[in-house]
Amino acid sequence: MVTAVAAVRLRDLFAVVMLFGIYSLVSASLFVVMDAVDVAFTEASVGAGVATVFMLGTLSLTTHREKTPIARKPLLSLLVVIITGAALMYGTYDIPHYGDANDPIHHHVAPHYLEDSMEEIGIPNVVSSVLASYRGYDTLGETTVVFTAAIGVLILIGGARRRSKRDDERS
Amino acid sequence: MKHYSVPRLMTKLLLPLILLFALYVQFHGDFGPGGGFQAGVIFAAGFILHALIYGLDQTQRLLPPWVLRIGVSLGVLIYASVGVAGMLLGGAYLDYGVLDSHDPMHGQHLGILLVELGVGITVASVMVTIFYSFAGRGR
Structure with missing residues (x-):
């Protein structure tokens, strides 16, 4: 979360790429904590490893400074972001709790697979x-x-x- | 990187281990975490490391781009033809159970092994291809 905010705020793209790599690695360890080892494996190798190298390769082709954005009124975009965020948060109330045995996801084909x-x-x-x-x-x-x-x-x-x-x- | 002997030596030591680990992840995916996708990426990462340390030309001599072009399509071809083979043997598309006439479970094993191999070949070739294109672009 901290790295994501910092990545948006920073203007030096080299640092942004590195922060994204760290962000990937942190999410990979989060997946390990949630017992999703396969997903964590993929995230660590693709997100933190190869994707970072590709980003650096792209940076070497372009510049590593972001262009300063043209100042315009942010009110409309702020409104859209707030509404979308509120709608998404409202949606999360319907999501079943993590690890709840009564989830629909645990009653469809998953038991058959397992x-x-x-x-x-x-x-x-x-x-x-x-x-x-x-x-x-x-x-x-x-x-x-x-x-x-x-x-x-x-x-x-x-x-x-x-x-x-x-x-x-x-x- | 020509004058840094420590990274060059370490790469020489690490590269076989990385490739071996990729193969382990590839073929041990049935029993532990991993599979074709991760293995392909690790395999590609080994060659990317080689290119970063020794330069793109050396790596392209080791693994020419035309090999990768073939690899990119070969993986998908393997995957799809396993499905077709299942159809020819009287099953549904991508039904591996019919691949072995005696034991459906062996057929499943064989099918998953081949399919993961296809995924691994494609992913590894694609990753190295993308890296070659990006790294070769600046020159």
């Missing part, structure tokens, strides 16, 4: 069996999203570089 995973899939890590087998379509979709990201980056950045090289040869 109890029958060992007989049906035979893998001790239920997260893996849900991810790869029960929810195979979702994971296939995620992999395709990652694939698309690479294609996009290659088209946007990788392709432009080659074209400029070709232009150099021509000239």
